[in-house]
Amino acid sequence: MSWETIIGLEIHVQLATATKAFCGCANRYGDEPNTNVCPVCLGLPGALPVANRKAVELGLRLALALGCTIHERSIWARKNYFYPDLPKGYQISQFDRPLATGGVLPVRLKDGTLKNVGITRLHLEEDAGKSFHGEGDDGASYIDLNRCGVPLAEIVSEPDLRSPEEAWAYMKALRRLVVQLGVCDGNLEEGNLRCDANLSVRKIGETGFRTRREIKNLNSFKFLRQALEYERDHQIAVYEGGGTIEQATLLFDSARGETFVMRSKEEAHDYRYFPEPDLPPLLVVDACVAHTRGALPELPWQMHARFVEQYGLSDYDAGVLTDNAALAAYFEQVAALGDAKQAANWVTGDLAALLKERALEIEQCPIAPASLAEMIKLIEQGTISGKIAKDVLTAMANGEGSPALIVAQKGLRQISDEGALAVLIDETLAESPEQLAQFRAGKDKLFGYFVGQVMKKTQGQANPQEVNRLLREKLNG
């Protein structure tokens, strides 16, 4: 393929504060429309904003996790435009003096490699309200201002992403980060994370960028990828057909799987940014930065590296386990009580399958980490086989008690006693004279048949290693 795709993302992260960015109203999703409102967020004449300290703290935490440079003095700015769900006629944001610039988000790509995606800037702003157009019986538009004034951090990436797949991985990594940091709930369905994407293409080998188009409001991982794939193919097709791409702002029609032009370059807004006179500059002193930096939790990519190092896991297993903070925590509790690799195998394998089958999240896992560790120990001690353990796991999930209790009650203990197994082997050979003759005639494959028969006699409880050893002694002896 001779074309290269260039993508940069602007992601709005709703900060998980108790109250809104510039007033005391609750920042809560799903309430009755227009109940979390006051003169300030309604934009009533005379009301004034006061910056929410907590929102600044969360934005600062996120900026530091992304390795950004924090600006001690940043400036609030007004972004002016008319829309019914923007009651003041302007959005309080930051413009030429943002809170933070120049960071990096390490993103694990599908092939396992780690890509450092540049972060251009992080600034704070307020959300607008929500419009509902023609959804009711009357065809009218309605506005809910509960969301109006909710604090956002906007994170602008460098145009470092080279495919829709990478863009997808970037957004996943960012969501993972904000959830780990506790700065955002990360629910895309509730609009906690909203993405605008800029995409252009160029011939491989070209150094400059061609005209980009911006796709607004890509609010699910699936739509992000679909829209970018469509737009990439569209731009390549236009160029290959001898056409040119005009700068424009687009929307994605998810039903048709196509992007379409919302505003051409000529219709682009002039936001008339200027410093917000109602708010003094935002000052973040060094001590506050140092304190916040010191209080950062382990970041997802740091955890990934540690899992590989400390537990000897593959990149793949470390990736699966660290993709979810709760899963990682569960794994670490199991691993602390026994063999880490076995713990990883069970957590990412049978336990994950069991949860998926029962549509449970790891937080709802019916098996305590200590119980899983105990079960793994029973395997290691030879008390049960790995195969039997799968049944034990199911029984544990059904609330039938501890692994030891289940093994005892169900009589699942492995038979390793040499005398008992010898008797069973003798019985088996006596019952299969034909097979025995064929084996002796050189049909080695029938060894497995005898093992199987012994296992069958014990409903799987015979220790397979012991059966193998004794059978070999008997037949070769």
Add this chain to the structure above:
Amino acid sequence: MSPSRDWSIEETAAHLRAGDVTAVSLAEEALARIAADDEQLGAWLHVDREHALTQAQAADDRLRAGDNITELTGVPLAIKDNFNVVGLPATAGSKILGDYVAPYESTATARLRRAGAVLVGKTNLDEFAMGSSGEYSGFRPTKNPWNLAYTPGGSSSGSAVAVAARHVPGALGTDTGGSIRLPASHCGVVGVKPSYGRVSRYGIFAFASSLDQVGPFARTVRDGALLLQHLAGHDERDATTVPLAVPNYLAACERGLDGLRIGMPREYFGPGIQPQVEEAVRRAIQVMKQNGAEVLDVSLPHTPYCVAAYYLIAPAECSSNLARYDGVRYGVRAAGDDLGAMYTATRRHGFGPEVTRRILLGAFALSAGYYDAYYLKALKARTLIRNDFLKVFNEVDVIAAPVAPEPAIRLGERLDDPLAMYLSDILTIGVNLAGICGLSTPCALSSEGLPIGLQLLGPAFGEEKMFAAAAGYEAMAGNEWPWPEVAR
């Protein structure tokens, strides 16, 4: 006993405490005076009798019980109609607000109410406080009680007139470029523009946020100081208020003039200033000198850029502040085929010509390609202007100057000449650009019998020196002239 309408706030408070009068009777008298002559003056937009009497009754209860009485308990006051006072209409003098009723209380009026003041009603103003003559009210012009053919000055026209016509002894206004000092000067009352950040702006209709400041009107300097005492102080709802302790302004009024260094900026005198105005102000400064003040010549060299800087910064902020009047959530909504048409029709019909002019000017100054040349340059000029004042206040305690180049103008005289109208602010807007404090206090009557004000300026949060100079002058000048009798 003299008639209550002649009493200052302090005198009113004394009579109330002595039980000579009740708050209810004072409110009734104020309401009667307003009813008698406001048809001619046009000072008031909303007077709510029941609202006023309920507050007065509560004040009387407080006075009787001796419960938390202040100098304002039971005192009737007027509030410019760009303050939110719960339950009263709030229009900012604009038709675009329709029948809007304030759903919450401004911090300034809340503080006056807490002190027990009786808010009689809301006063007329130039629409959204944009204007220098009171003629740009969306409803009707306010007239000067000294001569009904003249304007009272603006934009706090109604508040100045309500005090000058002795409807009430005190009032609240806002001053963005002279909107308190100019009408105070033209109406012969005291008008105080505190330092930016001294009084909360929460609940006042924003015109230009970085310049707007709440301040009082009164008939004596001490009353002005008293009102500011109640208004001043940090407000957690206004991030631009400063958490500084509020000094005792009444005590400052007692300081006297001795040793006070008074600067006369040469740019505020001379060409462009009507000789009788300059003379009156020089005479006033002479009085202060004779009573112990030291008078120095000073210079504010960037004064010529004040008007240009102001008429970029203020409209820029106004263009954004007034975006919320879009017909969507409150106020008047004009019909339109689609959203854009509704916005256009609502704003075209709702805003008057001066407001429209300033919104357009401001939107232009902020637009892409012009921002650096206009808005940014104006900010740079503002810094130079502020530095001028900072430098001068290293040398002097107070600056003395005229308030306006001339006494009040005739109604309609400049209505069609906005640029000439803007120039009447030339001596007041530097104060707002610099964020310092200033006041106007009467110093003479013109040959036409119209008041002339003396402007006294103090450094940011230096109101004490300003009040010392003003009260000292007031005590020594012995200016006595009869209050205007409005022709009936």
